[in-house]
Amino acid sequence: MVCRKILFESALDELVSATNSFDFFEFEDIPNSLLSEQNDSGDISKEISVIFIGKTGYGKSTLLNKIINQHFFATSDVASCTKTMQVAKFKLPKGDNCYFTLCDLPGIGENVQVDKEYLKLYAKMVSQATVVVYLLRADQRDFAIDERAFELLFSEDLKHERLIIALNCVDKVEPINREIEFELTEKQKNNIELKKQDIASSFGVESCMIREICSTNGYGLSMLLFAIHINVQAVITKKQGEEFSKEMEATMRELKDMEEELLGILDEF
Ligand SMILES: Nc1nc2c(ncn2[C@@H]2O[C@H](COP(=O)(O)OP(=O)(O)OP(=O)(O)O)[C@@H](O)[C@H]2O)c(=O)[nH]1
Numbered sequence: 001m002v003c004r005k006i007l008f009e010s011a012l013d014e015l016v017s018a019t020n021s022f023d024f025f026e027f028e029d030i031p032n033s034l035l036s037e038q039n040d041s042g043d044i045s046k047e048i049s050v051i052f053i054g055k056t057g058y059g060k061s062t063l064l065n066k067i068i069n070q071h072f073f074a075t076s077d078v079a080s081c082t083k084t085m086q087v088a089k090f091k092l093p094k095g096d097n098c099y100f101t102l103c104d105l106p107g108i109g110e111n112v113q114v115d116k117e118y119l120k121l122y123a124k125m126v127s128q129a130t131v132v133v134y135l136l137r138a139d140q141r142d143f144a145i146d147e148r149a150f151e152l153l154f155s156e157d158l159k160h161e162r163l164i165i166a167l168n169c170v171d172k173v174e175p176i177n178r179e180i181e182f183e184l185t186e187k188q189k190n191n192i193e194l195k196k197q198d199i200a201s202s203f204g205v206e207s208c209m210i211r212e213i214c215s216t217n218g219y220g221l222s223m224l225l226f227a228i229h230i231n232v233q234a235v236i237t238k239k240q241g242e243e244f245s246k247e248m249e250a251t252m253r254e255l256k257d258m259e260e261e262l263l264g265i266l267d268e269f
């Protein structure tokens with residue numbers, strides 16, 4: 001049994017209004033086969049879950065706080081922080097003990113011994129999760145630990161079905177303008193795009209599944225939530241594989257065009 005701590009429990013409506021996502025749960029009929037069973041000290045719940053994994057200090061807990069718009073997940077500026085799995089649970093309309101859960105896991109990379117234990121936990125949770133969000137940092141160059149974790153955790157199929165990479169800390173991408181309030185410059189955007197292409201080829205994933213974000217100020221959060229939303233929905237409707245990736249890329253491009261158009265209109269005012 002995997003030990004976990006429930007930090008927050010509420011109705012799905014609360015998550016829907018905090019994120020403007022995941023409203024499809026109200027309409028979709030979720031097959032029982034997709035719900036994984038979790039046992040919290042004898043309390044059994046059936047869950048659709050999104051797990052957040054990756055190296056220590058890369059902002060998993062910060063991102064989860066930003067998503068639920070509350071400060072429930074402990075974060076640290078200094079030391080490796082999350083030591084057990086922690087979850088926020090949102091009750092699905094489907095039944096009494098059915099939930100959509102967001103799970104924060106301890107970070108790898110602190111030391112070799114602990115990593116063995118955490119990677120075992122990751123493997124178990126990846127096998128049960130509906131969607132996996134793997135955090136990387138946009139200002140990082142050393143991917144050795146992550147590449148090793150990818151080899152251990154993700155089959156080729158899984159990489160193309162229910163994995164999203166959240167490329168965090170875009171505010172730290174050079175060249176940083178320290179004079180002005182946060183706004184990505186064209187040069188930073190270009191460097192982020194190059195970083196995404198680099199990661200897509202070394203990790204063997206679609207670049208549309210890499211979402212650039214800043215967990216502290218919320219940059220890119222709506223696009224990441226949209227990616228999680230449609231991945232969960234795709235798993236539920238069992239629309240997977242290459243065809244789905246292409247569809248997703250087209251949808252993402254459409255959304256990005258809409259965003260840019262909207263920003264253009266706002267700039268004119
Ligand atoms: N500049 C910047 N800092 C960030 C961002 N996201 C997180 N941080 C900072 O990174 C530090 C670590 O964040 P955590 O959320 O505790 O990281 P974690 O991945 O949960 O770490 P573990 O629990 O040890 O695995 C904190 O000081 C956060 O404020 C970001 O997008 N930009």
Ligand SMILES: [Mg+2]
Pocket residue numbers: 060061062074075081082104105106107
């Ligand atoms: Mg943490």
